[in-house]
Amino acid sequence: MKFSKMVNISPSATLAMNALALQKKAKGVEVHNLTVGEALLDTHPLVIEAAHEAMRKGETHYTEVPGIAPLREACASWINAACGSSFTKENVLVSCGGKSALQMLCHAFIEPGDEAVMIAPYWVSYASMVQMFGGQAVVVDTSESDSWKINPQVLKQSIHNRTKLLFINNAANPTGVLYSKEELREILTIAKEHDLVVISDEVYSGLVYEGEYISCASFAEFKDRVVVVQSVSKHFAMTGWRVGFALGSSEIIKKLSTIQSQSTSGTSSISQWAALAAITHADTIISPIRNELKKRRDIFVETFNSLFDTTVSIPSAGLYCFISMEHFGITHTDSVEFCMSALEQGNVAMVPGVAFGKEGYVRCSFGAPEQDIVRALQSLHKTGYSSVG
Numbered sequence: 441m442k443f444s445k446m447v448n449i450s451p452s453a454t455l456a457m458n459a460l461a462l463q464k465k466a467k468g469v470e471v472h473n474l475t476v477g478e479a480l481l482d483t484h485p486l487v488i489e490a491a492h493e494a495m496r497k498g499e500t501h502y503t504e505v506p507g508i509a510p511l512r513e514a515c516a517s518w519i520n521a522a523c524g525s526s527f528t529k530e531n532v533l534v535s536c537g538g539k540s541a542l543q544m545l546c547h548a549f550i551e552p553g554d555e556a557v558m559i560a561p562y563w564v565s566y567a568s569m570v571q572m573f574g575g576q577a578v579v580v581d582t583s584e585s586d587s588w589k590i591n592p593q594v595l596k597q598s599i600h601n602r603t604k605l606l607f608i609n610n611a612a613n614p615t616g617v618l619y620s621k622e623e624l625r626e627i628l629t630i631a632k633e634h635d636l637v638v639i640s641d642e643v644y645s646g647l648v649y650e651g652e653y654i655s656c657a658s659f660a661e662f663k664d665r666v667v668v669v670q671s672v673s674k675h676f677a678m679t680g681w682r683v684g685f686a687l688g689s690s691e692i693i694k695k696l697s698t699i700q701s702q703s704t705s706g707t708s709s710i711s712q713w714a715a716l717a718a719i720t721h722a723d724t725i726i727s728p729i730r731n732e733l734k735k736r737r738d739i740f741v742e743t744f745n746s747l748f749d750t751t752v753s754i755p756s757a758g759l760y761c762f763i764s765m766e767h768f769g770i771t772h773t774d775s776v777e778f779c780m781s782a783l784e785q786g787n788v789a790m791v792p793g794v795a796f797g798k799e800g801y802v803r804c805s806f807g808a809p810e811q812d813i814v815r816a817l818q819s820l821h822k823t824g825y826s827s828v829g
């Protein structure tokens with residue numbers, strides 16, 4: 441059988457490591473999973489009740505393709521209140537998670553031979569999504585010593601005449617990096633000078649523990665070229681409900697809606713009503729989730745530092761610690777081999793840094809409950825890893 445070259449892509453590394461961990465678990469082995477891309481917390485009862493109510497009321501049919509009007513309106517108001525933007529319902533599309541919004545954006549803009557710029561370490565799916573439409577990822581590297589921030593001069597050099605898109609992930613997976621207003625303005629100005637469309641993936645904006653969160657939606661002067669991707673997944677511990685959003689110019693939203701009409705037809709009606717309840721009660725729901733995750737982050741970092749006698753950087757946002765393998769005393773192997781051996785010998789699953797375009801690092805999630813985090817780190821430590829000097 442001959443598959444299209446466009447799908448000659450690797451499966452998501454996070455999901456692949458998770459699958460290996462589950463296989464081990466199925467054989468009866470206790471596996472400590474630090475790959476989870478979500479807060480392991482229950483969805484709020486108000487949201488569950490809204491889903492039941494939607495089902496009882498018969499909201500179980502196809503919805504309007506760009507999403508139900510009250511949810512589009514609520515999403516616009518939610519983002520406007522946080523960022524000072526002026527979105528209306530016509531600027532919002534409801535998608536099957538943020539992931540589908542990102543994929544439709546690549547579909548809308550990428551033609552074979554086009555380029556999309558992304559900042560490494562980047563979220564695992566961007567490069568594959570671009571590739572699926574015949575495009576090419578152009579990766580701009582960053583380093584921990586520069587706080588994982590992009591150098592604007594290097595960004596400029598990575599833009600060529602076939603460059604169409606720039607991905608910004610703020611707050612970032614896997615590094616938790618947060619960009620300031622000045623930094624974002626500089627990046628957006630470069631994008632404007634080169635006529636790029638900016639995809640601003642902001643799905644972690646609700647999980648900020650220190651510092652100010654600035655959205656690309658807060659710059660009125662760039663609003664025609666910026667599309668913000670949002671989601672209820674991480675803000676509200678609702679990953680399984682599959683509700684995300686694209687917010688941008690009505691022209692872009694109409695195009696995405698056409699793509700959605702010929703692909704998924706939109707996400708579950710029940711999930712959309714549930715997401716409406718989540719957004720309506722956003723302040724009540726998000727703060728306890730954020731507080732709990734901050735606690736889990738601090739436990740992760742304290743336990744790691746004390747077991748491995750080292751000091752890892754503390755992420756200001758998100759769900760992950762992105763850790764140099766040197767903190768484990770590993771300098772002689774690559775991140776895939778290290779993760780495989782940690783799973784084999786320590787029964788601990790982590791995601792190799794190379795999946796994020798950064799060799800020499802691993803990503804550990806602190807989304808699991810405290811006791812699971814501590815046991816995972818103890819198990820890794822028992823395996824004999826210890827920091828270099």
Ligand code: PLP
Nearest residue numbers: 477537538539563613671673684
């Ligand atoms: N963007 C980033 C950076 C992510 O980490 C994820 C999920 O892990 C997504 C987008 C997609 O999330 P969802 O499709 O659940 O909204």
